[in-house]
Amino acid sequence: MLKVGLTGSIGTGKSTAAEFLREEGAYLIDADKVVHSLLKRPDIKEKIKEEFGNVFTESGEVDKKKLAQIVFNNTEKKKKLESILHPEVFKEIEKFFQEVEKKEPCAVAVAEVPLMIETGSYKNYDIVVVVYAPQKLQLERLIKKGMTQEEALKRIKSQMPPEEKAKYADIVIENTGSVDELRKKVKEVYKLLKKKSEELKNKH
Known part of the structure; x- marks a missing residue:
């Protein structure tokens, strides 16, 4: 099975690319x-309460906006x-990876993780795919x-620049055109990943 880490900065279209891969x-x-x-788990809520005090809604859920403003x-x-x-x-x-591997040994399993490169967890994957768009486009999309x-x-500005992220990638998907163009690119990338996954299985 191939473990793929998918990431990209805000507004680059990584979630759309993830959906197409699926x-x-x-x-x-x-x-x-x-x-x-x-954030719905009682043990996690407890830890958040100890650390951040009352960042909960009236119904006892974590108030993500409040928490986001603090951090x-x-x-x-x-x-x-x-x-x-x-x-x-x-x-x-x-x-998730273990369950997929049991089900389908030569699967392509993708984890979409925004901060993969910042946290260093990109090292846990066989292949890192970065969805890239220049800042001007990020800005347009967010607006x-x-x-x-x-x-x-x-x-x-609070995130690592897309150019910087792209340096860590094994595969860069440039998302500067239409949604259809992105879909085509993702199709090609999936073919490549599937092939790599087969190769991995044959090695073992």
């Missing part, structure tokens, strides 16, 4: 969704939150999604 036949796990479900401008707090969530996210991804220019720039 349509082609890849197994997919999304780290953001994993985080979403972790966004505070590196120390951000690290604390990551130390609570990241190990659990990795565990879930590992579990289309309803962010103000200021918000969008702040978000972009």
